[in-house]
Amino acid sequence: MIPTWFQGTFRKVQVRPIKGFGLYRGGGTIEVHPPGLRILGQHVYSGGIRALLFLGLFPFITMIGAYLIVEFALLKTEVVQIPWPSIRRFAADPRKGEIAIEFSGPAWTSPVVFRTPEWAALHQALHESIPAADASPGQQKSRPLLIVGAVLVSLIVIGMIWASVAAGPNG
Numbered sequence: 001m002i003p004t005w006f007q008g009t010f011r012k013v014q015v016r017p018i019k020g021f022g023l024y025r026g027g028g029t030i031e032v033h034p035p036g037l038r039i040l041g042q043h044v045y046s047g048g049i050r051a052l053l054f055l056g057l058f059p060f061i062t063m064i065g066a067y068l069i070v071e072f073a074l075l076k077t078e079v080v081q082i083p084w085p086s087i088r089r090f091a092a093d094p095r096k097g098e099i100a101i102e103f104s105g106p107a108w109t110s111p112v113v114f115r116t117p118e119w120a121a122l123h124q125a126l127h128e129s130i131p132a133a134d135a136s137p138g139q140q141k142s143r144p145l146l147i148v149g150a151v152l153v154s155l156i157v158i159g160m161i162w163a164s165v166a167a168g169p170n171g
Contacts, residue, residue, distance in 0.1 A: 005031040010041050049165060056161065060154040064147060080105065089135040092123040099123055 010024035028041025044050065082103045090101045097119040102111040116122060127134050 003031065003033045005029050045165065049161070053158075053161060056157045057154060060150050060157075064150050067147065067150075084130055087126075087130055087133050089133045090123075090126050090130075091135040092119060094119070099126070101126070 007027070007029050010022055010026060010028050012021050012023075012025065023044050024039065024041040025044065026042050028039070031038040031040070045053070082101075082105065086105060087101060087103045090099060092099050096115065097117060098113055098115045099119050099122050100111050100113045104110070114122070123136070
């Protein structure tokens with residue numbers, strides 16, 4: 001027998017009468033040698049490891065998705081009237097054309113960060129009405145702690161699973 005090799009793509013499909021789906025993915029090679037076949041490619045992990053990975057990642061993916069939905073999709077329309085004495089401070093970020101306004105009232109309504117091409121006129125109106133509250137120059141600060149934390153924990157879990165798989169059964 002002359003050794004030969006075949007390059008191709010591994011697929012997750014079922015070819016009857018063989019039961020089960022292909023467990024290799026992507027490009028690879030099958031070599032035919034006198035002692036047998038040699039398969040070179042990327043193999044999925046065992047069912048148990050895949051289940052652990054799924055169960056380990058699912059809560060974090062769900063948590064990130066829930067966070068994004070709660071923060072950016074599930075919004076309510078509200079009109080809030082704020083008297084001048086209730087405004088604690090405001091600041092402008094000219095680079096981004098944004099005004100931030102902090103005021104007393106329900107915690108879920110303050111602060112407000114507002115982007116507008118007319119930010120300078122809004123800033124001027126606020127400054128004329130309550131100059132002592134002007135805290136400019138403002139810099140935009142975001143709070144991605146939940147997302148960063150979820151990603152870090154996910155990476156740690158994946159790293160631990162990867163290390164245990166790489167160590168093998170004797171590790």
